[in-house]
Each structure stands twice: as structure tokens, then as C-alpha cells.
């Protein structure tokens with residue numbers, strides 16, 4: 173059985189996603205918002221990182237404190253649009269490594285086509301979070317996670333800004349072990365498999381290509 177997805181309810185995330193949806197939001201603002209949302213979502217998606225107890229000498233006394241227990245993380249953006257989430261996330265986890273999966277959705281078949289894959293060499297020691305702003309039919313996320321799993325990472329999570337119910341169900345069925353973090357769960361897909369109401373084509377809006 174797949175785990176329940178984690179749907180973000182934080183007001184800051186909801187506010188920023190609303191601005192992202194607006195067709196009048198400029199490329200510059202869109203890029204900044206995607207990065208900020210990814211940073212806030214990363215805070216939630218890393219909530220289960222294990223801690224270890226340490227003693228720290230403050231100027232006053234010895235503090236019994238906690239630091240992250242050496243778990244290693246890799247983020248894997250799905251090109252192109254996933255790249256827009258990387259900067260914000262690296263603000264939170266600066267030592268993370270980054271893998272890349274290049275996929276585009278064929279406009280006729282709507283099936284993902286792979287054109288690039290490069291993973292950190294030590295990915296089998298890492299917890300991976302796959303990044304893509306959009307989960308529409310789910311085909312791209314499912315294929316990207318299939319690719320990542322071939323490298324034998326310790327665990328895989330998936331983080332998206334907007335999901336369609338259809339894509340969420342498909343991803344849960346294909347990868348029931350993967351924890352899914354969603355900024356907002358929308359109504360449905362339209363006849364071209366775009367998310368409704370969604371925000372349009374995330375890659376085009378991040379890179380200004382339309």
C-alpha cells in the first residue's frame with residue numbers, strides 16, 4: 173500500500189503557489205517563486221532526517237545539542253523544469269549532491285522521452301529526492317524514479333509543486349515505496365494532459381521559452 177502523500181498546508185507555500193499560477197507573473201518572478209517554494213517544501217521533506225546528540229561549548233557553558241547524523245542526500249531534478257527548484261533547495265542543504273535526469277513529454281504520445289542521465293557516483297549511499305514542479309499524467313516522474321532506482325539509492329522521495337489526481341494515483345501505484353510531497357493538489361488534467369487549473373508549462377515559464 174502506498175503511503176498518503178504529504179500535501180503542503182503552510183500559508184507561505186499556498187500564497188507563493190497562487191502567485192505562481194497567475195498568467196501575468198513574469199519569468200523573473202516565476203523563477204524566484206519556484207525557488208522559494210522548493211526551499212520551503214524541502215524543509216518539510218527533510219523533517220525525518222536523523223539527528224545525533226553532541227556537546228557544544230558555547231561562550232557560557234556546555235550545551236547538549238543535536239546535529240544531523242551524517243545522512244547523505246542527493247537531489248535529482250527532472251530537466252528542464254526541475255532545475256528551477258535546485259537553487260532554493262541548495263540554500264537549505266548546501267552539501268547535497270545533484271543528479272540529473274533529462275526527460276521531455278512527447279507532444280503527440282504524451283509519453284516521456286529520455287535524453288540525459290547522470291548520477292553522483294556514491295548515490296547508493298544517499299537518500300534521493302526527485303524534483304519536478306509538475307506531476308501531470310505521472311509518466312515523467314515514474315520513468316525518472318525507475319532510472320534513479322537502478323543506481324540503488326538508500327531511499328527515494330518525490331517532490332512537486334502542483335499535482336493532478338491522475339498523476340498522483342499513477343505514481344503511487346508504480347512506486348508505492350516513494351514518499352510524495354505535493355505543494356497543491358489540483359482538479360484534473362485537460363484534453364492535452366495539462367493540469368487544470370495548474371500554471372501552464374512550467375519549463376517554458378521558468379526559462380521564458382514561450
Ligand SMILES: O=P(O)(O)OC[C@H]1O[C@H](OP(=O)(O)OP(=O)(O)O)[C@H](O)[C@@H]1O
Nearest residue numbers: 251252253276277308309310311312375
Ligand atoms: O506527468 P507528465 O504527464 O509526464 O508531465 C509532467 C512533465 O511535463 C513537464 O516537462 P516537459 O515535458 O514540458 O519538459 P520541460 O521541463 O523540458 O519543459 C514537467 O516539468 C514534467 O516533467
Ligand SMILES: O=c1cc[nH]c(=O)[nH]1
Nearest residue numbers: 308366367372373374
Ligand atoms: O500542466 C502541465 C503539464 C505538464 N507539464 C507542465 O509543465 N504543465
Ligand SMILES: [Mg+2]
Nearest residue numbers: 373374375376
Ligand atoms: Mg515543458
